[in-house]
Amino acid sequence: MTFHIIGIGNKTPDFTTEQQQNILDTLFFSGGKRHYELVKDYLPENHEWITIQSPMSQVFEAYEKATVPIIVFASGNPLFYGFSNTLKNKYPDAEIITTPYFGSxxxxxxxxxxxxxxxxxxxxxxxxxxxxxxxxxxxxxxxxxxxxxxxxxxxxxxxxxxxxxxxxxxxxxxxxxxxxxxxxxxxxxxxxxxxxxxxxxxxxxxTAHRQIDFGIKDADFKGLPGRPKMITKMPVRLTTLHYLNVLNVDTLWDIGFCTGSVSVEAKLKNGDLDIIAFEKRPECKAILAENQKRFGVPGIQIVMGDFFEQDLTQFAKPEAIFIGGHGGRLEELFLKITPVLKLETCIVINAVKESSVQAFKAGCDKIGYTIIEESVLSLDEYNTITLLKAIKLRSKTK
Structure with a gap:
């Protein structure tokens, strides 16, 4: 298949002599309805026009029935979010010749x-x-x-x-x-x-740069009413983001997001990161939404309700999981997430209690995960935090 894609503007085109002759020598043409109105006076009398409109399957079917080259008229530069790229994806072996115009x-x-x-x-x-x-x-x-x-x-x-x-x-x-x-x-x-x-x-x-700290101060977040210390503290949060490798993953699950501090900071570090944040407490939804607005972080998907009752198959599979809360059911949580884990998915927790550390390790054992990083952080007068990161190690081939 051969396509000649000609970019045009929002006015009657000024075709070159070569383009005009090519148009006269062609039978099949395509483009939107607006494009047709702009170019119809240049087309030969016996031309056939394939309108680009939904459903695209019918458009492609018409292309495939044509046994001769097709000239397609498209807006601006068809290689810039344009129809040339659509055709390249659909017909990777086709000959596609693009003549661009100025983009809008x-x-x-x-x-x-x-x-x-x-x-x-x-x-x-x-x-x-x-x-x-x-x-x-x-x-x-x-x-x-x-x-x-x-x-x-x-x-x-x-x-x-x-x-x-x-x-x-x-x-x-x-x-x-x-x-x-x-x-x-x-x-x-x-x-x-x-x-x-x-x-x-x-x-x-x-017009000006909006200044947001690298490592947002804990007091700047909107927190749970009456529980200002119920937040992943900034030094621990930044270490957690390192464990989660947020600069190099596509999808993060934040289970038990509370104030959303980990999700917000992760999104600020990697704007392309897809974050799905789960939480049971109803009041936390408004808290995360407020923190997103405070720090300019749109695009976090909030999922409310008991995590153990969620149909996890409806969400994009994670490459990183942060367990911010588990309701004392940590080993059960591992079994819940097992069906959606990818080979490269890492799991990270910040544990305050020794029982949580042991439950995390037991959960890892149940699903074949291995602890690869473990740190103990002590910050001011707060409880000591144990950070754990686990992955599924690839078996060595003989």
Missing amino acids: IQLLANAMNLNSNHLQTISVHGRSWKALDAILIQQNESIGVLTDAEKTPAIIAKRLLEYGYDNYVMLVGEDIEGEQEKFQELALQKASTMKFYSLNCVILKK
Whole structure:
């Protein structure tokens, strides 16, 4: 299969002589309905048009029936969150020739005279918030965002304000190169109340750096009412994150999150980390949500209820597990998590009581795990903490 992907803007294209001849020599064309309106006058009379729309299975079926090259018209640079990448994934052996146009974020940056040296672009178009959350935590100088009908500039502005990122302003481009083209620089508060033309994109420009400590002070967290010491203390927390190897794993389970201090600090260290936080006490949900907002940490999945009653198969399998609470059922907890463990999953606990240390070791024995790190930390007047990390050692082949 051969695809010629031609990137176009939001206006009648100015094709080269070679492109025009290639179009006249082609029978099958594809693109969105909007693209068709822009290019239809250039197409040969006997052309066949395959509209790119849901369900995509029908689009691919039409492609596969065509025995000749197909010209696909796509917006901007089809190699940047675009259709060329879709085709590469679907047809890895196909010949895909891409001629890019300016992307919408490039056009917005140019129109606003923005220094693009440090511009980093992500997409929330038909996607989750994960990429935006991660790049916000990094506090990049300028962030391009490809939007969609649900994740609009107003909704994006509200999300930034919710998590305290008022240190950004928003540049919005609407109907770029179209009849209703408009460019604006807006404060987030104002942008959050506005409606925008359906075709738009955004650049978030940082105006100041939001300072968050590397190792958040315990007193800065919202804690359990009447139990201010019920938190993983900062030095212990940072050692725990080291044990959990949070910079190099994709998914962390925080079992018994309480105030959420471990989850919050882990997400700050690795914005791409998926965190699933479990807790039984109802009041802890609001506490974690508040701490997420205090420290700018969106994207933690909160699961409330008795952990032992959860269907764990519905969650992404963890590469690291932190046991912050177990209700005195530690050995039983090991049996509960066994079906979802991956070969590389590590398990970490901070134990105050010697009985918990022994129960952790017994649980490891039951599921074939080995303690590889053990530290004892004593901090001020607090109880001595034993940190334990266990993994499943790979058997040696003869």
